Amino acid sequence: MDVRTALKQGIAQLREAHVPSYTLAAELLLLHVLGRDRAWLYAHPEAELAPDDAQRFAALLARRAAGVPTQHLTGKQEFWGLEFEVTPDVLIPRPETEHLIEVALDRLAVREIRASRPQKTQGAGLLIADVGTGSGCLAVTLAKELPGATIFATDFSPAALAVARRNAARHGVAARIHFLQCNLLEGVAAAGRARQAVPLQPQDAGHESRFLDLIICNPPYIGRREAPTLPREVREHEPELALYGGEEGYELYADLISQAAARLKPGGLLVLELGHDSLPAVRPLFDFPAWTSVAVTNDLAGIPRVLAAERSP
Ligand SMILES: C[S@@+](CC[C@H](N)C(=O)[O-])C[C@H]1O[C@@H](n2cnc3c(N)ncnc32)[C@H](O)[C@@H]1O
Numbered sequence: 633m634d635v636r637t638a639l640k641q642g643i644a645q646l647r648e649a650h651v652p653s654y655t656l657a658a659e660l661l662l663l664h665v666l667g668r669d670r671a672w673l674y675a676h677p678e679a680e681l682a683p684d685d686a687q688r689f690a691a692l693l694a695r696r697a698a699g700v701p702t703q704h705l706t707g708k709q710e711f712w713g714l715e716f717e718v719t720p721d722v723l724i725p726r727p728e729t730e731h732l733i734e735v736a737l738d739r740l741a742v743r744e745i746r747a748s749r750p751q752k753t754q755g756a757g758l759l760i761a762d763v764g765t766g767s768g769c770l771a772v773t774l775a776k777e778l779p780g781a782t783i784f785a786t787d788f789s790p791a792a793l794a795v796a797r798r799n800a801a802r803h804g805v806a807a808r809i810h811f812l813q814c815n816l817l818e819g820v821a822a823a824g825r826a827r828q829a830v831p832l833q834p835q836d837a838g839h840e841s842r843f844l845d846l847i848i849c850n851p852p853y854i855g856r857r858e859a860p861t862l863p864r865e866v867r868e869h870e871p872e873l874a875l876y877g878g879e880e881g882y883e884l885y886a887d888l889i890s891q892a893a894a895r896l897k898p899g900g901l902l903v904l905e906l907g908h909d910s911l912p913a914v915r916p917l918f919d920f921p922a923w924t925s926v927a928v929t930n931d932l933a934g935i936p937r938v939l940a941a942e943r944s945p
Contacts, residue, residue, distance in 0.1 A: 633686060636677035638662060642693050649697035652863065657702045661692045664706040699864040711769040714776065716799050718767055721791035723874035725769040728931045729850050729905060733773050735929050735938045736848055736903045740778075743899070756780030761820050761895070763849035763888065764788075765811070766874055768796030770848050775805035783809045784820045784844075789873055816884075817847070817891040824895075842943070846901045847892045853907035855881030882913040889914075893922045896943035903940045911936045 642658035651657055663673060665688045666681075681689070692705050703709045703724045709716055711725040712733055718724050740758075741751045755778025762771040765785035775783055785800075787793050793811050800806040812819040824843050854875045859867055866875065877884045885904070892902045902923075906914060911928065918926045923941040931937035 712773045722767040754780040758845040760846045768799040850905035898945035
């Protein structure tokens with residue numbers, strides 16, 4: 633059978649199984665089997681599919697039709713133009729999470745402009761925490777974008793941290809990311825002794841326990857009561873610890889925001905991802921003198937997705 637025919641049959645099989653984005657899924661699985669890119673596939677539609685490859689493709693299609701996410705079958709997902717290893721131990725990075733990176737880099741650029749420095753920062757000396765790092769997509773992306781920064785990446789799940797460590801190594805940034813197994817930011821204070829390498833600025837004197845410049849976090853924010861409405865790919869295959877924030881979903885934010893307030897420098901930034909209905913519960917947590925410049929950014933679907941705020945002095 634040629635690759636065009638195999639692809640057509642794969643698409644039909646996944647469509648019949650009501651797989652979301654069935655054309656893309658069949659294409660990604662075939663490319664994975666062939667070890668080729670899309671340009672090759674469309675340039676060589678008549679190429680013969682070897683019997684072994686045909687068998688592997690059929691096996692992958694059957695698992696995808698049974699609800700296994702495409703990324704668990706190919707073992708990878710792109711985020712911010714970088715390829716990340718994913719396993720069932722981590723959340724599959726979502727496109728809307730890229731807005732966290734956009735907002736964080738924009739806010740850092742504004743700080744540079746305010747300090748009369750060039751807007752494009754290398755992040756020299758910045759100390760950053762990524763809370764609930766999962767695959768490490770946020771920590772690794774920030775490490776690539778800010779080559780002068782040091783990052784603490786936390787997760788409760790040792791299995792997730794193992795994947796994140798491999799992703800940091802794959803992208804050549806492992807030396808600048810400290811991985812910590814802890815609840816939210818609890819382990820960061822001790823690890824912050826690494827900050828001794830970074831001289832304290834005069835304006836930070838008296839705030840030694842508040843040493844972070846940026847905290848970024850995509851917390852678990854789905855309510856357990858919503859579980860029955862989730863696609864089976866998510867409900868049955870992604871880690872519960874990465875999905876559910878509690879019965880309602882927004883339960884982790886209060887703790888996270890108070891721990892962030894205790895660790896951010898004066899003028900430090902907190903950038904949080906929000907669930908589709910989290911804003912009414914989360915916004916009031918910032919109505920308190922610890923925070924200024926609170927702003928919400930919508931995602932491409934118009935859902936309030938990112939909340940950013942600045943720690944007051
Ligand atoms: C929604 S996932 C986000 C993963 C990744 N940052 C991303 O954006 O794709 C949330 C992550 O937080 C971790 N997590 C859940 N509760 C936690 C807690 N109390 N402390 C630290 N990490 C936690 C989960 O294991 C999971 O990896």
